[in-house]
Amino acid sequence: MQKSVSIKDLSLSFGAVNVLENLNLDIGDGEFLVLLGSSGCGKSTLLNCIAGLLEPTGGQIFIKNKNVTWEEPKDRGIGMVFQSYALYPQMTVEKNLSFGLQVAKMPRPEIDKRIARAAEILQIGPLLKRKPSELSGGQRQRVAIGRALVRDVDVFLFDEPLSNLDAKLRSELRVEIKRLHQSLRNTMIYVTHDQIEALTLADRIAIMKSGVIQQLADPNTIYNAPRNMFVAGFIGSPSMNFLRGEIAGRDGHPVFVTNGVEFALDGYGASEALQPGRKVVLGVRPEHVAVNAEGAETHQATVDIEEPMGADNLLWLKHAGHTLSVRVGGARRFAPGTAVKLSFDMGLASLFDAGTEERI
Ligand SMILES: Nc1ncnc2c1ncn2[C@@H]1O[C@H](COP(=O)(O)OP(=O)(O)OP(=O)(O)O)[C@@H](O)[C@H]1O
Numbered sequence: 001m002q003k004s005v006s007i008k009d010l011s012l013s014f015g016a017v018n019v020l021e022n023l024n025l026d027i028g029d030g031e032f033l034v035l036l037g038s039s040g041c042g043k044s045t046l047l048n049c050i051a052g053l054l055e056p057t058g059g060q061i062f063i064k065n066k067n068v069t070w071e072e073p074k075d076r077g078i079g080m081v082f083q084s085y086a087l088y089p090q091m092t093v094e095k096n097l098s099f100g101l102q103v104a105k106m107p108r109p110e111i112d113k114r115i116a117r118a119a120e121i122l123q124i125g126p127l128l129k130r131k132p133s134e135l136s137g138g139q140r141q142r143v144a145i146g147r148a149l150v151r152d153v154d155v156f157l158f159d160e161p162l163s164n165l166d167a168k169l170r171s172e173l174r175v176e177i178k179r180l181h182q183s184l185r186n187t188m189i190y191v192t193h194d195q196i197e198a199l200t201l202a203d204r205i206a207i208m209k210s211g212v213i214q215q216l217a218d219p220n221t222i223y224n225a226p227r228n229m230f231v232a233g234f235i236g237s238p239s240m241n242f243l244r245g246e247i248a249g250r251d252g253h254p255v256f257v258t259n260g261v262e263f264a265l266d267g268y269g270a271s272e273a274l275q276p277g278r279k280v281v282l283g284v285r286p287e288h289v290a291v292n293a294e295g296a297e298t299h300q301a302t303v304d305i306e307e308p309m310g311a312d313n314l315l316w317l318k319h320a321g322h323t324l325s326v327r328v329g330g331a332r333r334f335a336p337g338t339a340v341k342l343s344f345d346m347g348l349a350s351l352f353d354a355g356t357e358e359r360i
């Protein structure tokens with residue numbers, strides 16, 4: 001992997017509070033990397049260090065193999081797009097786009113060429129003469145992206161660029177950002193707390209908790225093989241079902257037991273780690289439990305609540321002293337109180353050590 005941005009042993013403290021400690025992260029050339037985590041975990045702090053808006057307490061940052069740790073933001077080859085747009089209110093869209101280039105003394109024909117290109121890519125041509133107050137939120141955010149685009153930067157940094165928009169605009173602009181990346185192939189580092197944005201946009205997701213990257217992997221791996229219970233619970237809606245229990249042996253095969261109910265673990269790998277007596281947590285996503293399927297090992301359960309969602313129907317079931325969420329097709333309806341049979345797909349399940357909460 002050709003590196004675009006490399007973060008080495010980065011630390012940052014605000015007074016006595018250590019927000020980042022010895023963080024390491026390599027981002028590939030042309031990669032779309034998403035920093036995902038809940039509020040206050042240090043996403044913006046990390047992005048601002050890369051941008052040069054915050055001075056790290058320790059460590060180094062390289063962009064295109066150049067040590068930029070002490071460079072000014074303008075000399076780093078980065079363009080930043082904020083949640084708050086940060087447009088100049090008294091300037092037209094065109095002026096907002098050209099201002100930085102004029103300050104940098106770029107020749108006018110080149111400026112015009114770049115604005116025309118950005119306006120075409122972002123479909124803001126008809127808006128160039130307007131002021132930001134005459135634009136919708138989505139249009140303002142497009143202009144803010146345009147301002148990074150005209151600078152022809154190596155690396156785009158986005159800090160929650162869509163979170164001020166309503167749900168419909170958010171999903172539209174999300175697709176546009178993806179299209180932008182597909183055509184430009186710039187390196188993009190994108191901060192969000194929205195798991196859907198992370199899953200849909202990222203080549204790789206770095207999922208953070210308290211300033212520490214918990215897992216760095218492609219969305220599919222993060223979703224299907226979460227490294228620990230934090231990652232497993234953070235990604236997926238509704239959340240993965242967690243059942244506490246322990247491993248037991250049946251006829252030489254490991255099984256999972258919770259509240260006296262047994263689950264065969266035939267499809268699960270890592271069988272040598274499944275020692276009888278080990279306290280574990282079984283994690284199963286709502287779509288990995290089949291209802292009234294033929295053949296497989298089945299468990300009795302009762303429908304408690306049904307939440308029809310159009311394409312899907314979400315069932316909340318009572319099973320072995322737990323409440324389970326299970327996703328079925330929208331056309332399959334179950335009245336509360338209905339007895340059903342559940343089959344668990346252990347090939348897609350996760351087992352975690354109950355003490356360390358790490359994946360087994
Ligand atoms: N200037 C500051 N002085 C002191 N503490 C700060 C400062 N800026 C941020 N922090 C603290 O650092 C931690 C990380 O903040 P950061 O802004 O990076 O979080 P975040 O992950 O971007 O959260 P959000 O999703 O809410 O934007 C938080 O606990 C925050 O309170």
Ligand SMILES: [Mg+2]
Pocket residue numbers: 043044045159
């Ligand atoms: Mg933030």
